[in-house]
Amino acid sequence: MQFNTTSLESLQSDEQRRVLDAIAQMRKCGLEDVLSIPQIVVCGDQSAGKSSVLEAITEIPFPRNDNLCTRFATEIILRRAEVESITIKVIPDITRTEKDKESIRAFQASITNFEELPKIMDKAMSVMGIDEDGHAGQAFSRDTLSVEIEGPSRPQLILVDLPGLIQNESKGVTATDIALVAEITDRYISQPRTVCLAVISATNDYANQGILSKVRNVDPQGDRTLGIITKPDRLPAGSGSESAFIGLALNHDISLGLGWHVLKNRSYEERSYSFTERKASEALFFANSNWSHLPKDCIGVESLVERLSALLFEHVKRQLPDVQADVSNKFSETQEQLKIMGKRRATPQECRDYLMQLSLDVFLVCKAAVDGHYEGDYFNRGMDQAFHASSPSDLHRLRAMVQSVNAKFTTTIRTKGHTYYFAKPGEEDSIDPSLAALQLAATTFPTKSPKVLQRSQAIAWVGRVLTQNRGRELQGNFNPLIVGELFWQQSSKWEHLAAEHVKEVAAMCSNFLHKLLLEKYPKHIYSRLWTSHIQAALETKYKAAERELKLIIEDQKSYPINYNHYYTDTMSKYRKEREGKALAQCVKAAIIRRRVADCTSDHISTTVNIDKAVKEFTRMTDPDMEKRSCEEALDCLVTIYKVSQKTFIANVTTQVIERHLLRGLEKIFSPVVVNALSDQAVTAIAAEPGAAKRQRAFLEDRIAKLEDGRRILSGLERLSL
Template sequence: MRRGPIDQLVVRVIPDPDRSVAEQTAIKEFSEYPSDFTDLLRVMGKAKGVMGLSSISSLSQPLPAKAFARDVLSIEIQGPSRQQLTLVDIPGLIRSETQWFTSQDREMVAEITDAYITQPRTVCLAVISATHNHASQLILEMVHDADPTGERTLGIITKPDSLNAGSNEEKISLDLARNVKVVFKLGWHVIKNEKVSESAFSFEQRNATEASFFRNSNFNSLPAHGLGIDALRARLTFILFENFKRELPNLTRELESAVTETTSQLRKLGDGLATTSPRHSRSYLTRLSMDCVEISNAAINGNYESLYFHGDSHETSSLKSASSIKRLRTVIQHLNRDFVSEIQIRGAKYHIMSPDQETQMSKHLADSTIPGSVQLSKDKALGWISRVMERSRRKESYGNFNPSIIGELFWEQTSKWQALAEQHVDRVFCICQKFFDLLLEEKCPGYIGVRLSQFEVVKSLNTRRECAYKEVWNLMDDNQDFPTVYDHDYAATIQKQQSERMQSVLREAIDDAASQPESHEIVSKNATSSISLDAVMAQVRSKTHRDMHSYSCDHVLGCLLALYKASLFLILGIRASPTDFH
């Protein structure tokens, strides 16, 4: 109801915001002006058609597939003597799926109800029927969740005339009305519904029938202010007035905040949009574009002298904070560093453990594992290489190996690189998107920023992300060629591994031969013990690989680890520590 110069009815449909723009436009075009309430039923039928709902003649026929919609049917009653009041009648709650209502209908009605009753300034009228057990009425549970203290809920009991006088059901309804069974701070109210035989009654006749029932039934023991439609009207007026007084300070603060925000939005528009002419709009967008380009270039190059980048030095340094995201180059540098670290730590599919790490694993030390990588002891790694070698044999002699298996092993070892690189691209994309959202939020009003973001920024960033993906894919395509490395460190690493293997064999041989006296002795300056060279050589010969397949596997493993290290340096430009790729 609204105060207006003349008496009239206006029927409109407020479209669901989730509908498409075309559907919303079509629905907004609907408006009807019934001459009086008798014409309302016809107009509501047309409105249901606009909302995509079909009318039904009776519940004996199944309802249409779409029984409910999120659109709002608005019936505005205007007149010089009308009070300012908005009454929202939401669909009745559905307990279970039936032949008339689907599970989707049930969920939609519950969501609509919850959306209204959770609003802190809404007065909830929890309507229940006296003919049903109150414990099974869903609305009571929902209003309790939305309004635990019951400060803004008034219980309404209907159909009291359907109860037998003196029955247990009537006693329960009377206890409810006395605010005993279910307690609301606003209490309860009882009204009588029209019967089917009374559907043609005028308002006066309906009110007279209700008053007669309450005078002559057991409900006459209740206070008069809790009975009947007239008393409900007066009671709601008082409740709304008290609610308004209580919420007025909050409403004032919200209005002041809205004024401040609106003033800020208008200030961002400047003087360029004094009119809606295309020339003024182009001029405004040109200035906005130049300002955003200047700030974007500064952020990309890491030049933070502009006031836009200044902030509280004590503000959180998290990369997710607004002040950090404004300094785009800094955040990207951190992301790049994290990506390099992630590739170093988690880039290899298999982490070949050193003997010390194997010892830690046997003791179940948590810090010996690398997230995302498969832990392999050297023996298991040699087993993996042996299986690949066996299935890749060509015409080479036994003891030699097909050199192409190094490439096959390398491709498997680097199989995680593409996913990690694409993940890095996505992170950079999200930061760039947040950067532009913050920039547009500060430099232009919200409705302009949203449109520029949707139609320009997001589209451009998506294009750049696809280009970045293609670069990753090109690198991965190159990676699928047989790996060729010209880095001197690669050869040096292979030689070092071979030298370390020989030193290990020689050290064990010397230890084994140290206690065996022979005629030929070597005496050092500071040593008094002697070692037989023949005994040492005998031990070396016994420890030398007689199984050429095992020797080849060991050699291939060394080549793979050295190749992985060198390739990572070529791709990322980092010189990794040998312990990262043991």
């Protein structure tokens, strides 16, 4: 069989062939789907002569009737191989369904002669959904026709012919088709490692040819754009149009970093010319026209081939370090993505093993967080110096956060947990100096501050409660149960404050687990596990905490029982302070001061009139037994409140928070729990969904391609590029 592509053989030296061979191998193993690979793209407006340019460079006789090559991208891949062959296949677009992709990939044909190419391309168009005329099905396709040519003398090269840009709608061409062709062109030329051969026709004002604006948008300096002017023979000799295009070819008007080149393609009359005859006709035209004034390396297909040889190798050489870096980076990224997915999970045992490992990791981190052992990266990332519960990074340190809110709860109960604030016994109507601190603390918490009562107001309040609860006790005595009534009123805020505190800590535990599981588990595993197990387990712990708190509140609402010596000691202290103060006042009132007789100095003698002191003390003893009862009851309330307050805080933080919310938090989904689950349960939680299986296959396939890419590129390290 005859595969005549002799002009291509001059494209590369042996070193160039080795480099481009590596690039071709990377494309063959599918890396063009992963990263941008250096290639040459022939692009331009419809009927600009793109396919003729491609044919002249490759010397492959593409079908020229019915515009077959302009309805989809045609990828020409030339590779060196021991046996000559031509293989044609269709690469499905990424937006195709899996079913369509399988059907399209199933199409593959091999031919022994280029004369068979038109018939095979017809079949390829049918696979894409385009009929021979492009009318029965869709007019254009995002799929790519791939023509692979292999042989022992073949160079390594990739050329892509794109559908021509269409300016206006016409019969069989809709606005959707126009947009699709523009999208295909943009997709190829926007790739940073693509060399654009921007083809424009001399028969149309170049200012009106859209390809120039497109390539300048993606390549403003023209560093990877070579302009190709076709059909120069169609311009009248000496005309203004000819002069304008000659100026363009000299890079005067639209300056491109890679410059311009002029080709004369076959005319209609020359359609049967061989490639040799085509070159002769082109050479004759350039030798006998105004175009002969252009530099020889800017005209004709033979100089274009030589020019492509140099610029392609230089382009690939510049891009190669970036390609190597991309392959390495994407390999690491893809491995990390696959690692996050975990091991393959198809059987119940694989699911169980997978969950066992995940649950062990979470168990250890959760236990460390509950115990307050903050070693490891998990606890030391992005620490917020302010340290507050709303900070995601601070929430990692669960024990520290719970300790912080426990301290806040304690402060709230002590400063704002009582209904009334009143002066201490013996202070009469003066207000405790710590009231200022209390009022300052009131700005810190959302709970309403206690109402301030002076001593006399507090006694009046006790009197009203005493009157409302009087039983058969004698005048001057008070019902001992009155202390319970006073205590319940004074501690009425405790239930709400404690309930809010329990709710806050429960939410903190839930948020901690939510963040931990979301970080350690794949999202679909987290979602299943949270709804099937974690949420219910946390709800159970919260309900148990609520029940425990309810029991504590029931105890608090019962009559206060106390065996703490603090109560009796404090009551004795209050009485002694009160009596001592009264006695001091009586003694002071009974002091008699006299000047010593027959003394030359001003010496004063001081004596205490005992009788007067006793009478004064008797007078000061309040005859109002009801008031004395109120004072006694108030003293009892103040004392028992302090004792009960400490007990209540300890009970809430220990019996509710610790016992039910924190203790055993790490065991909610521990390896022990996983081991006890049924096969059905572990499969329901850990089995890979269809999307995950497809994603795993995709990542494994990508890793295999990238490994091939790394191996291929490693073979270039010995070259002095």
